[in-house]
Amino acid sequence: MRVLRSGLVRDALLGLAVVAAAELELLTVDPGEVDGSLAGLHLLSLALLPAFTIRRVSPVGAVGVVALAFACQPLLGSAPVAVPFLALLFLLASLGWYAGTAAGALGVGLTLLAAVPSALVDGSTPADLVVNATVVVAAWGSAHLVRIATDRRVAAEVEADRAARDAVADERERISRDLHDSLGHALTLITLHAGGAREGTRQPQDRTAFEYIEHAGREALVDLHRFLELLGPGEDEAPGLAHLPQLVEGVRGQGIDVDLAVAADGLPASVETTVYRVVQEGLTNVVRHSAARRAVVEVRREPGEVRTTVRDDGHAVAPRVPSSGRGLVGLRERLGLFHGTLEYGDTPSGWLLEARIPLGGA
Structure with missing residues (x-):
């Protein structure tokens, strides 16, 4: 007003x-x-x-x-x-x-x-009428055309500003997903290794040190999840199939026997990264949420798609370390970029996670 x-x-x-x-x-x-x-x-x-x-x-x-x-x-x-x-x-x-x-x-x-x-x-005269009518229409029409052009320019600026904000949001999401997939997995293994070492040692000094490491790891996981809530989820990382053995070795250190079978040569780098994240999320959930003692990881290239499965002989239990609960949701979003699918849940033989990525579907 x-x-x-x-x-x-x-x-x-x-x-x-x-x-x-x-x-x-x-x-x-x-x-x-x-x-x-x-x-x-x-x-x-x-x-x-x-x-x-x-x-x-x-x-x-x-x-x-x-x-x-x-x-x-x-x-x-x-x-x-x-x-x-x-x-x-x-x-x-x-x-x-x-x-x-x-x-x-x-x-x-x-x-x-x-x-x-x-x-x-x-x-x-008719000429006077034509001139006067032309001046009248021109006075209105020129201003109206300028207004239309101005509206379009403003709309383009608004759209550019919206695109810039979306780009910032996408980058925040990428950072968030990267933190969840890499740091979250590493902190989980550190915490569980420290807990296992604490329970296995008889030296009070060592027990205190491992207890401190375990506590610090849990606190770091809590802080990480809190920061992820501020950043939101993300994407785009470098690891590929060549990094899977190292990932599996980290889980074996928790006393879980993991079999790895990879038969998928010539995959695009983006697909390899996504497969790595599928395996990482699957094994992280095995460590966090399952009482399994054995897990099997399979990556196979089939006609028209690559299939990745992570199965274990346990069932879902209360997590032993803090969890953000966003890993599977983010993984489904990542697979959606490739028109892939993700299925997971309890089976008669244990927990199963399976991802299918159509080749050439990105």
Whole structure:
């Protein structure tokens, strides 16, 4: 409301200035050049005030007021003045800027219709009518075209800003996924190794040290998950199939017997990274959520797809270390980039996670 009122006040002041100019012009006109009542022309010039005041809130109404004044002018007389016509052109430009195409066409039509009585009285030639009509349409049309171009430019800037914000959000998601997949897995293994060493040692000093490491690892996992909530999930990492043996060795250190079988040569780098993350998430869940003693990891290239499975002989239990609960959700989103599928759950023989990635489906 404050902006609206401020605009009305400014337009009203502008209208007063235009009316003052029109009145001054009438006062300086030679009375011999006035055809009709000069007082009536002074009265008609006052119509410019309400027209300018409402030119933004009702541009069609503003043009209509001035058009009506022009239509009434033959009844009162005429004088060689330019301010009212210039004011009309300004209001037509306001109509083109503030109103839509249909409303603009209506305002232009009213203006041309209002000019008919004056043309009949003055005996205007067809050429005069064409010129006047061209000026009227040009005043409205040029402003309307500028407004359309401005709207498109603003829309493009808004879209560019939105794209920039989306790019930042995507980068935050990539960082989040990277932290979850790499640091989360490493911290889990550190914590579990420390816990196992603590339970297996008889030396009080060593037991205290391992207990401290285990506690620090758990705290680090909690902090990591808290930070991930601020960053959101992400993507795009470098590990591939060549890194799987090292990943498996880390899990074997937890006392879980892991068999690894890879038969998938010539995969794109992005697919290899995704397969690595599938295995990493599967083995992490085996360590965290399963009481399994044995797990099998298979990566096989089949006709038209690559299939990755992680199965174990345990069943879902309460996690032994903190978990964000977002790994499988993020993994499903990652596979969705390749139009892949992810299935997981308990089976009669244990827990199973299976991912299928169509080759060439990214």
